[in-house]
Amino acid sequence: MRIGELAETTGASVRSLRYYEQQGLLQSQRSGGGQREYATEAVERVQLIRCYLRSGLPTRVIAEFMPCLHSGTTTAAQRELLTVERERLAAQIAELTELSERMDWMIDQAELRAEPARQADGAAA
Amino acid sequence: MRIGELAETTGASVRSLRYYEQQGLLQSQRSGGGQREYATEAVERVQLIRCYLRSGLPTRVIAEFMPCLHSGTTTAAQRELLTVERERLAAQIAELTELSERMDWMIDQAELRAEPARQADGAAA
DNA sequence: CTTGCAGCTGACACTGATGTCAGGTCCTAC
DNA sequence: GTAGGACCTGACATCAGTGTCAGCTGCAAG
Numbered sequence: 001m002r003i004g005e006l007a008e009t010t011g012a013s014v015r016s017l018r019y020y021e022q023q024g025l026l027q028s029q030r031s032g033g034g035q036r037e038y039a040t041e042a043v044e045r046v047q048l049i050r051c052y053l054r055s056g057l058p059t060r061v062i063a064e065f066m067p068c069l070h071s072g073t074t075t076a077a078q079r080e081l082l083t084v085e086r087e088r089l090a091a092q093i094a095e096l097t098e099l100s101e102r103m104d105w106m107i108d109q110a111e112l113r114a115e116p117a118r119q120a121d122g123a124a125a
Numbered sequence: 126m127r128i129g130e131l132a133e134t135t136g137a138s139v140r141s142l143r144y145y146e147q148q149g150l151l152q153s154q155r156s157g158g159g160q161r162e163y164a165t166e167a168v169e170r171v172q173l174i175r176c177y178l179r180s181g182l183p184t185r186v187i188a189e190f191m192p193c194l195h196s197g198t199t200t201a202a203q204r205e206l207l208t209v210e211r212e213r214l215a216a217q218i219a220e221l222t223e224l225s226e227r228m229d230w231m232i233d234q235a236e237l238r239a240e241p242a243r244q245a246d247g248a249a250a
Numbered sequence: 251c252t253t254g255c256a257g258c259t260g261a262c263a264c265t266g267a268t269g270t271c272a273g274g275t276c277c278t279a280c
Numbered sequence: 281g282t283a284g285g286a287c288c289t290g291a292c293a294t295c296a297g298t299g300t301c302a303g304c305t306g307c308a309a310g
Contacts, residue, residue, distance in 0.1 A: 002256080002257075003258095004257080013298070014257085015297090015300085016297075016298065018258090018259090019297070019298075032306075032307090033257090033305065033306045033307080034257085034258065034305080034306080035257055035305095035306065035307085036257080036258090048227075051224050053297080054181075054217070055221055058295090058296070058297095059296075059297080060296095065231070073238050074234075074236075078235060079232065079235045082232050082235055086225060086228045086229065086232060089224060089225045089228060092179070093218060093221050093222060093225060095176065095179065095180070096180050096217060096218050096221070097218060098176075099176050099180050099214060100211060100214045100215060102173075103207060103210065103214060104211065106190070106207055107207050107208060107211060109199075110199040110203060110204045110207055113198050113199050128286085129286060138268070138269080139287085140268060140269065141267075141268065144266095144267070157277090158277080158287090159276080159287085159288065159289095160275095160277085160286085161288090178267080183266070183267095184267080185266095
């Protein structure tokens with residue numbers, strides 16, 4: 001598959017795909033005149049990359065443990081990094097969960113404050 | 126409280142606090158010669174702002190529903206925004222949770238691959 | 251062979267939150 | 281009143297990911 005198709009199926013821009021490769025997150029074969037050729041696994045790989053990016057990991061860090069996915073061995077440093085990032089992720093999830101609850105509360109409040117007259121009507125808003 | 130103290134208690138930099146104000150996230154009284162004066166509630170406010178920022182909300186969006194917190198009323202647009210962002214947050218939490226699980230798996234794999242010889246020893250690694 | 255779309259590289263721009271510096275002002279302690 | 285630290289504004293820098301443009305090349309269809 002060429003870069004345009006990969007971009008379309010993953011939702012990443014062509015620009016981003018080249019950037020991921022430049023940062024060592026993604027590999028490609030070059031076919032003949034230098035055009036990138038991707039295996040079908042690349043789709044999943046790109047989705048994973050974007051997931052990590054959305055989670056706040058910089059490409060530099062992602063690049064460090066990406067090798068785990070295809071090489072058979074891992075170094076102590078990689079395992080350490082994975083563990084640290086997993087912790088970070090857990091903390092982030094906890095924080096977002098708390099924030100989500102706070103937003104629920106804010107939404108409740110907001111609805112109460114929407115039409116003050118309704119409060120006397122009853123709870124059937 | 127002045128800006129230095131607020132910065133110290135919240136962990137935000139003085140620079141960031143001024144930026145939050147500039148973006149409409151934070152208010153301050155100006156005392157005499159133009160120095161910012163914060164009420165004690167500002168501490169909580171700043172923590173909330175930073176929490177939202179960490180969750181990926183841009184200041185522009187935060188600024189839109191910040192008024193809910195102190196004005197007594199909310200507009201339909203604000204409630205809509207809150208709901209949309211809560212959804213976004215929920216989706217983000219789900220995604221991070223999945224990613225976290227995937228990392229757990231990666232860590233397991235990584236440990237297995239660490240010293241291949243150990244695999245024959247048994248599960249007590 | 252030509253046409254034209256897709257791809258290539260390289261460079262510059264942008265956004266958003268923050269750092270940092272310069273030059274000036276406030277305010278507290280002496 | 282003066283020294284010095286905290287604060288002010290404004291500007292420029294940084295980082296990461298991405299957009300975008302220019303100029304060139306690959307490749308498939310006619």
